[in-house]
Amino acid sequence: EAGVAQSPRYKIIEKRQSVAFWCNPISGHATLYWYQQILGQGPKLLIQFQNNGVVDDSQLPKDRFSAERLKGVDSTLKIQPAKLEDSAVYLCASSLDRAETQYFGPGTRLLVL
Amino acid sequence: KQEVTQIPAALSVPEGENLVLNCSFTDSAIYNLQWFRQDPGKGLTSLLLIQSSQREQTSGRLNASLDKSSGRSTLYIAASQPGDSATYLCAVYSGGYQKVTFGIGTKLQVIP
Numbered sequence: 001e002a003g004v005a006q007s008p009r010y011k012i013i014e015k016r017q018s019v020a021f022w023c024n025p026i027s028g029h030a031t032l033y034w035y036q037q038i039l040g041q042g043p044k045l046l047i048q049f050q051n052n053g054v055v056d057d058s059q060l061p062k063d064r065f066s067a068e069r070l071k072g073v074d075s076t077l078k079i080q081p082a083k084l085e086d087s088a089v090y091l092c093a094s095s096l097d098r099a100e101t102q103y104f105g106p107g108t109r110l111l112v113l
Numbered sequence: 114k115q116e117v118t119q120i121p122a123a124l125s126v127p128e129g130e131n132l133v134l135n136c137s138f139t140d141s142a143i144y145n146l147q148w149f150r151q152d153p154g155k156g157l158t159s160l161l162l163i164q165s166s167q168r169e170q171t172s173g174r175l176n177a178s179l180d181k182s183s184g185r186s187t188l189y190i191a192a193s194q195p196g197d198s199a200t201y202l203c204a205v206y207s208g209g210y211q212k213v214t215f216g217i218g219t220k221l222q223v224i225p
Contacts, residue, residue: 008169028220033213042117042202042215043157055210076148091156099144102204 002026004105006092012111020110025073025094028100031055032069033102034077035091036056049075050098082112115140115207119216126193127224134188134219136203139180144206148188150199151218154217157202160188176178 005024025032032052035043046056046065051072060067068076068101069075079086089109093102116139126132145164149157161170161177163186169178176189190197202218217220 014221040217042217044215045213048210048212056212074151074200093157099206099213101162102213104149106156106175 004092004094004103006052006090006105006108008108009106010109010111011042012113013082014085015112016081016095018078019082019110021074021090021110022079023075023077023092023105025075029094029096029103030072031095031098031100032075033095034075034089035093036069037089037091037107039088046077048098054065055098079110082110084112086110087112115143115205115212115214117203117205117214117216119201119203119219121219122217123220123222125198125224126194128195128206130189130193130223132193132221134190134201134217134221136186136188136205138184138186138205138207138214140207141184142207143181144211146179146186146206147204148186150203153186160201167212178210181207190221193221195223197221199213200222203205 032049034046037043046060048055049069052069067077089107091107095102095106135178147162148160163179174191200218204215
């Protein structure tokens with residue numbers, strides 16, 4: 001069984017530029033999560049999808065972050081414009097259903113200069 | 114608002130020792146609790162998931178317990194090995210949408 005795929009693995013951008021991350025979850029998984037993990041901290045949930053609907057985006061900075069899940073499968077997370085404090089690892093995870101075992105991708109390491 | 118705390122933040126033990134990692138949460142009305150390990154520069158790997166109706170789960174040398182009433186979970190690692198060196202995180206699912214909240218983790222080093 002293929003795992004959760006994410007791309008790119010690394011990204012360096014200047015502040016005020018835009019960036020997009022892509023996630024392909026495990027086939028058949030209804031729930032998809034995006035997290036931000038700053039060095040030395042635990043993952044912070046940004047947005048949770050159930051199929052192609054948003055379940056929770058209470059911690060998503062909506063003035064600059066957006067996310068969508070196409071046809072309930074792949075998902076993209078976008079930052080526009082980026083700030084220095086957005087430097088972090090962005091993790092995508094999926095699960096069969098809510099509160100089930102999550103499977104994580106390798107993450108995208110973002111550096112904003 | 115659910116808050117998850119993990120103590121200690123870091124732990125160093127000699128190889129072969131048994132050890133316990135702690136996770137506490139403020140809202141005891143949880144659905145599930147999940148333990149993960151994270152290796153440097155990598156994503157998270159699920160270790161065990163305990164449902165709210167269960168008191169413990171076992172996988173190999175790992176045993177996780179859950180005490181909802183006191184808001185605590187422990188991860189017991191038997192006969193630790195250098196390959197166990199990693200950061201261990203717990204995540205709690207609670208609230209109307211089974212929202213997940215992570216602790217900041219315990220960084221474990223097992224010395225050969």
